[in-house]
Every structure is written in C-alpha cells, then in structure tokens.
Amino acid sequence: MPANSIEELPGVGPATAEKLRDAGYVDLMAIAVESPKVLSEVAEIGESTAVKIINAAKQAADVGGFETGDVILERRRNINKLTSCSKAFDELMGGGLETQAITEFYGEFGSGKTQICFQLAVNAGRPVDEGGLDGNVFIIDTENTFRPERIVQMAAALDIDPEEALKKIHVARAFNSHHQMLLVEKAQELAHDLRVRLMIVDSLTAHFRAEYVGRGALAERQQNLNKHMHDLLRFGDLNNAVVAVTNQVSAKPDAFFGDPTRPIGGHIVGHAATYRLYLRKSKGGKRIARLIDSPNLPEAEAVISVSEDGIRD
Numbered sequence: 250m251p252a253n254s255i256e257e258l259p260g261v262g263p264a265t266a267e268k269l270r271d272a273g274y275v276d277l278m279a280i281a282v283e284s285p286k287v288l289s290e291v292a293e294i295g296e297s298t299a300v301k302i303i304n305a306a307k308q309a310a311d312v313g314g315f316e317t318g319d320v321i322l323e324r325r326r327n328i329n330k331l332t333s334c335s336k337a338f339d340e341l342m343g344g345g346l347e348t349q350a351i352t353e354f355y356g357e358f359g360s361g362k363t364q365i366c367f368q369l370a371v372n373a374g375r376p377v378d379e380g381g382l383d384g385n386v387f388i389i390d391t392e393n394t395f396r397p398e399r400i401v402q403m404a405a406a407l408d409i410d411p412e413e414a415l416k417k418i419h420v421a422r423a424f425n426s427h428h429q430m431l432l433v434e435k436a437q438e439l440a441h442d443l444r445v446r447l448m449i450v451d452s453l454t455a456h457f458r459a460e461y462v463g464r465g466a467l468a469e470r471q472q473n474l475n476k477h478m479h480d481l482l483r484f485g486d487l488n489n490a491v492v493a494v495t496n497q498v499s500a501k502p503d504a505f506f507g508d509p510t511r512p513i514g515g516h517i518v519g520h521a522a523t524y525r526l527y528l529r530k531s532k533g534g535k536r537i538a539r540l541i542d543s544p545n546l547p548e549a550e551a552v553i554s555v556s557e558d559g560i561r562d
C-alpha cells in the first residue's frame with residue numbers, strides 16, 4: 250500500500266515528520282522531488298534512509314497527468330487581463346496582467362513597486378470591460394506600506410467612489426515569513442465567498458531575507474519560498490486571479506546571488522513567477538519597466554509615470 254501521509258513513509262517517525270514539515274516539506278510530492286543529500290540534512294537522517302523515503306514518496310505522490318492542448322486552451326480562454334492604467338505597460342504585458350499567473354515586480358527601494366500594487370488594487374474592482382476584474386483584492390502587507398489615502402487619490406482620479414474602492418481591498422499585515430505563508434495557505438478559507446480576483450504580496454521576500462541570514466539558512470529559505478510561490482500560484486488558478494508580488498534587489502551581496510541588480514530569492518522565485526518585471530527610476534518621476542522573463546512575450550521595456558493620480562503613460 251502506498252503511503253497516504255508523511256508519517257506513513259518507511260523510516261519516518263514523528264520527530265522526522267515534524268522536522269520535514271518545519272522545513273516546508275508538507276506533502277509527499279515535495280519529498281518525492283527532493284535530493285537525498287538535502288533531505289538527509291534537513292531531517293538529520295542518513296543518506297541511505299533519505300533515499301528510501303524519497304523512493305516511497307515517489308510511489309505515493311500524486312504526480313498528476315498529461316492534458317491535451319485543447320483542454321489547456323479551453324482553460325486559458327477564461328484568463329482575464331488586468332489593466333495598469335498605462336497603455337504602454339499593458340502592451341508590454343500583452344494586454345495587462347494575466348490571471349492564473351504570478352507577476353513579479355522587482356527593483357530598488359522607491360522604484361514604484363508599491364505604487365503599482367495600489368493602482369492594480371483599485372483597478373481590480375472595476376468592471377471587466379474597463380480592464381478590471383470586477384472583484385475583491387487581498388493584500389498581504391509585510392512592510393507596513395499600505396496607504397488607504399493613496400487608494401482614495403487613485404480612485405478619485407478614475408471617478409470611482411473611493412469608499413467603494415476601499416471596501417473591496419482587504420489588507421492583512423504579515424508579521425514574519427511564517428505568518429505570511431500561513432495567510433496564503435489559508436487564503437482560500439479567508440476569502441469566504443468574496444470574489445477575490447487579485448492577490449498582492451508586497452513584499453514577497455523582505456521577511457525571508459531578514460530572517461534567514463547566512464549560507465547555512467539558505468536551503469531552508471529557498472524551500473519555504475518555493476512552497477509559498479506554489480501556494481500563490483494555486484490561489485491564482487483556483488480563483489482565476491492575478492497574483493502580483495514585489496521583490497527587492499540585493500544592494501549588498503546576498504549569500505548566493507552577489508549581483509546587485511539581482512532579485513532576492515534567485516531561481517526559486519524566478520521559476521515560479523510567470524512574468525518578471527524589473528523597475529528602475531528614470532528622469533522626472535518616470536519609471537522604466539523591463540519585461541525580463543515571459544513564456545510568450547518578447548523581452549522589452551515600457552516607460553510609465555507615477556503621479557498623484559497613480560500609474561499612467
């Protein structure tokens with residue numbers, strides 16, 4: 250009989266199961282795709298035991314299956330595009346930010362990441378024929394930078410009742426990375442019967458970066474970030490929602506990724522994000538957004554402006 254839970258894997262007692270869970274291996278799939286070396290370090294077990302555990306997890310994990318292209322095309326027909334209020338930026342993104350995908354904005358402090366999030370939050374409440382998603386918004390605020398006053402300004406500039414706009418935006422402060430992860434794990438329940446069509450995590454990486462310091466902590470940080478990204482993508486799929494996350498660049502060399510213009514979280518975040526955008530300041534309040542990585546769009550740039558009214562061309 251294949252195992253149904255981590256505890257049922259051969260060689261996994263309660264203590265090992267707890268260590269695995271604490272390190273972010275919450276299901277059989279996560280164990281099935283891990284290497285024996287990493288698993289033995291994380292769970293403090295021998296490598297041969299780790300091999301046995303991984304093999305058993307491979308037998309038991311639900312690996313999913315193949316779908317034909319027409320089925321995938323049908324699902325993609327439901328995808329909506331959320332406007333940014335900048336034509337140039339929307340064009341860069343093939344018409345706007347896509348639902349069922351993660352869009353990552355990374356850049357230095359002050360590059361406009363949070364302002365873009367505010368604009369998206371206002372826009373998501375608008376009707377679909379105006380580039381909105383006719384839904385509610387979840388914002389996970391990790392740096393205490395949510396400002397309802399900015400929402401009021403941006404809504405008023407679009408002739409939207411600011412009160413109405415604010416009522417659609419649900420904000421949770423995340424006090425540390427575990428809290429942040431838990432909010433996303435529970436987002437489906439927390440949504441009750443709200444139509445949440447936009448999930449924002451601003452900032453995705455700040456807590457992780459502050460809490461996991463040094464080379465020894467890197468493997469665990471990346472594991473948790475990986476799980477977090479997959480939970481976010483799942484939320485986006487289940488709700489046909491846009492997922493927008495912000496990320497910093499490492500000003501001082503990160504333990505692994507020394508390049509100062511590199512986003513935090515390296516490959517883990519990069520692979521899970523469907524679209525990556527690099528924001529940088531330009532002259533006169535302008536910002537340049539560069540699309541770095543996309544499955545279906547060319548690498549290109551758009552110039553946007555950040556003003557009192559919000560994001561514009």
Ligand code: ADP
Binds near residue numbers: 356358534555
């Ligand atoms: P970060 O990338 O660190 O999240 P922000 O999105 O907070 O950066 O961008 C901050 C910048 O946004 C400010 O430096 C300013 O240029 C612009 N900004 C913020 N509020 C306003 C406003 N009310 N009117 C015009 N520009 C603003």
Ligand code: MG
Binds near residue numbers: 362363394451
């Ligand atoms: Mg910010």
